[in-house]
Amino acid sequence: MSPETTPADAAASLCLDCGLCCNGVLFDQVRLVAGDNAKALSARGLKLKQRRFFNQPCTALCGSQCTIYGDRPTRCRQFECRQYQLVAAGEIPAQTAAGRIDGVRCQVAGIEALLAAAGATNRRKPLVQRYATVMAAVPGPPDGGNALNYSGLTGAMDRLQSTLREHFRVEDGSPRSV
Numbered sequence: 809m810s811p812e813t814t815p816a817d818a819a820a821s822l823c824l825d826c827g828l829c830c831n832g833v834l835f836d837q838v839r840l841v842a843g844d845n846a847k848a849l850s851a852r853g854l855k856l857k858q859r860r861f862f863n864q865p866c867t868a869l870c871g872s873q874c875t876i877y878g879d880r881p882t883r884c885r886q887f888e889c890r891q892y893q894l895v896a897a898g899e900i901p902a903q904t905a906a907g908r909i910d911g912v913r914c915q916v917a918g919i920e921a922l923l924a925a926a927g928a929t930n931r932r933k934p935l936v937q938r939y940a941t942v943m944a945a946v947p948g949p950p951d952g953g954n955a956l957n958y959s960g961l962t963g964a965m966d967r968l969q970s971t972l973r974e975h976f977r978v979e980d981g982s983p984r985s986v
């Protein structure tokens with residue numbers, strides 16, 4: 809962080825190269841609240857369900873950036889992950905948070921490779937849903953276990969959720985939910 813960069817600026821920059829709270833890794837949907845303009849958000853490309861919520865991965869996400877940032881819904885404006893909060897408070901350097909984001913990306917890439925090997929290549933659903941669909945479709949082997957447990961998918965997903973709980977989720981009534 810250069811001397812003239814404030815912690816708040818550093819936190820905002822962090823989001824520009826992240827997108828974990830929009831791409832179906834941290835959350836599966838975002839609910840609108842009073843004051844959000846469903847018609848205007850639909851016109852901007854959000855695929856609203858019952859005019860009340862939309863699913864992730866978000867259709868407004870391009871790469872790791874929100875294409876409707878200035879007009880994003882209330883809950884999108886309100887959410888700050890733990891890494892964002894720590895950087896904004898000056899408690900950790902942005903590089904530390906960026907490293908954790910990269911670490912999650914690596915974990916997700918590993919899980920996606922295992923999902924692809926299981927035939928699940930549709931990335932338009934949240935990660936947890938894709939994982940649940942694959943696990944539900946796999947018959948257990950004769951020893952009573954699940955074949956994908958042995959290929960590492962369950963362990964990889966457990967480790968990812970542990971990382972997200974420890975470093976990204978917040979306990980203050982997070983405005984988006986899985």
Ligand code: SF4
Binds near residue numbers: 823890
């Ligand atoms: S997960 Fe955190 S750092 Fe990443 S875009 Fe969301 S708020 Fe920003």
Ligand code: SF4
Binds near residue numbers: 829868874877
């Ligand atoms: S509208 Fe923007 S901030 Fe909200 S989930 Fe979609 S990409 Fe993320």
